Amino acid sequence: MTLTIMAIAIGILLLLRVPIAFAILGPCIGYLWYTGQSLGLSLRLAAQGVNSWPLLAVPLFILVGVIANRAGIADRLFNCALSIFGRVKGSLGYVNIGVSFGFAWMSGSALADAAALGSVQVPAMQKQGYPTRFSLGLTAASTLISPIMPPSIPAIVYAAVALVSIGALFAAAVIPAIILTLSLAIYVFIWARKRDELRTARFSLADLGRALVGAAAPLLTPVIIVGGILGGFFTPTEAAAVGACYMLVLGLYYRTVRLRDVPGILRDTAVTTASIMIILGASALLGWILARERVPQMVAEAIFGLTDNRVVFLLLVNLILLLLGAIIEPTSALVITVPILLPVAVQFGIDPLHFGIIVVLNLMIGLLTPPVGGVLFVLSSVTGHSISNVFRGVAPFLIPLLSVLMIVTFAPDLVLWLPNALGL
Numbered sequence: 566m567t568l569t570i571m572a573i574a575i576g577i578l579l580l581l582r583v584p585i586a587f588a589i590l591g592p593c594i595g596y597l598w599y600t601g602q603s604l605g606l607s608l609r610l611a612a613q614g615v616n617s618w619p620l621l622a623v624p625l626f627i628l629v630g631v632i633a634n635r636a637g638i639a640d641r642l643f644n645c646a647l648s649i650f651g652r653v654k655g656s657l658g659y660v661n662i663g664v665s666f667g668f669a670w671m672s673g674s675a676l677a678d679a680a681a682l683g684s685v686q687v688p689a690m691q692k693q694g695y696p697t698r699f700s701l702g703l704t705a706a707s708t709l710i711s712p713i714m715p716p717s718i719p720a721i722v723y724a725a726v727a728l729v730s731i732g733a734l735f736a737a738a739v740i741p742a743i744i745l746t747l748s749l750a751i752y753v754f755i756w757a758r759k760r761d762e763l764r765t766a767r768f769s770l771a772d773l774g775r776a777l778v779g780a781a782a783p784l785l786t787p788v789i790i791v792g793g794i795l796g797g798f799f800t801p802t803e804a805a806a807v808g809a810c811y812m813l814v815l816g817l818y819y820r821t822v823r824l825r826d827v828p829g830i831l832r833d834t835a836v837t838t839a840s841i842m843i844i845l846g847a848s849a850l851l852g853w854i855l856a857r858e859r860v861p862q863m864v865a866e867a868i869f870g871l872t873d874n875r876v877v878f879l880l881l882v883n884l885i886l887l888l889l890g891a892i893i894e895p896t897s898a899l900v901i902t903v904p905i906l907l908p909v910a911v912q913f914g915i916d917p918l919h920f921g922i923i924v925v926l927n928l929m930i931g932l933l934t935p936p937v938g939g940v941l942f943v944l945s946s947v948t949g950h951s952i953s954n955v956f957r958g959v960a961p962f963l964i965p966l967l968s969v970l971m972i973v974t975f976a977p978d979l980v981l982w983l984p985n986a987l988g989l
Contacts, residue, residue, distance in 0.1 A: 567859050571596050585897040586840075589847040596854055605761040607850055614849020615842045617725050618802065619790045624838040625805030627718045629786075629812050630672035631833050634681045635826060637815035642667045643685055644967050645780035655757025657690045658703055662749050665707035667712035667780075669742065670787030671812070673721075678708040679943040687948045699756070701950060702958030705940050706966060707749055707935055712895075712929045713922075714742035714793050716805065719929065722845070722896055723921045726903045731801040732794050733989035737980050741926065741973045782815055795987060805977040841896055848900035855904060866908045875913045879974050882906060884926055889929020894939070898928050918984060919977045926970055933959045933966075 576590035646663035690700035715735035790808040793799035816822025
């Protein structure tokens with residue numbers, strides 16, 4: 566009964582638009598008081614929830630993304646992709662996807678991708694005659710490559726909660742991210758096949774050479790970060806620090822970042838990091854309460870009472886996570902659900918790495934769906950279009966995204982091949 570009241574209280578606070586961390590903290594502290602626990606325990610549990618070496622990579626990767634935004638890396642990647650795909654039918658669609666794929670190796674966040682690329686790609690596509698809704702929908706859908714492709718911030722959070730290797734989870738995410746990229750490219754191909762007018766400039770080796778030179782240094786970033794991690798040269802935290810330093814050097818060299826900009830960059834990083842860490846601390850307290858009340862065991866018993874079929878379980882998980890992703894901020898949904906669902910998944914014989922990719926992809930799709938839909942709000946802000954117009958553009962792209970989700974869910978060998986090949 567106490568747990569039920571606490572759950573209702575959290576739900577009411579969320580409906581009242583109370584920030585998720587405080588919506589969790591308030592009822593949890595009330596639970597500790599009612600059950601006679603020391604209120605100081607809440608501070609210890611919350612501190613323990615963020616006192617993690619792997620989580621140190623989160624602010625550093627956020628810093629990489631913030632510097633990349635300020636340094637104009639997106640523009641260089643855009644020019645490079647445009648010089649490659651310019652004469653292809655539907656060229657700016659492929660450019661949109663290609664830029665998101667390249668930027669994903671640096672940002673690790675769909676919201677950062679939307680903020681950095683939305684203001685560049687949507688106007689460029691509209692200027693060349695692409696329908697507004699198609700431009701908005703493709704830009705929104707392609708932002709999901711960032712939180713899947715390493716260095717993914719949601720993957721780092723999952724790894725910390727599930728106690729799995731960040732390097733192994735990064736490796737497991739590479740093929741799903743490539744499949745996601747290809748699925749969007751196939752959608753663009755089908756959509757553009759009868760639109761001969763949607764071409765841009767003629768192909769020019771000189772323009773391609775200049776664009777490649779301009780993008781060469783930024784494109785080394787994923788080699789340094791991901792190559793360093795998978796090659797065993799760096800831990801993820803060390804790779805994030807090296808990547809941040811390298812990105813800062815690029816910004817200073819290009820003169821798009823100046824030393825006086827550094828305090829502002831650090832402030833933006835601190836604000837974003839603090840919001841994530843407060844949620845993680847609150848969720849650590851909630852996780853302790855759920856474990857004390859044996860909620861994971863009860864959920865496992867309920868699911869096994871409903872079905873012992875692995876396929877049915879995975880479909881239920883997808884449905885639950887898609888619904889949660891639509892109404893709760895993804896990081897919050899991740900740290901709340903993983904401690905409950907992961908033990909059940911392991912009992913069904915599902916690898917924690919595979920389950921992690923399923924969880925992250927589900928919750929990221931939630932960024933494209935109302936009422937929360939973080940990417941919808943960001944794109945609306947940077948492009949000036951209404952949220953309803955952005956979602957109408959996104960809706961057709963849910964078909965390839967959900968198709969990729971089904972492939973990732975029911976083809977674990979695709980997910981686990983690379984980490985197994987690398988011995989991770």
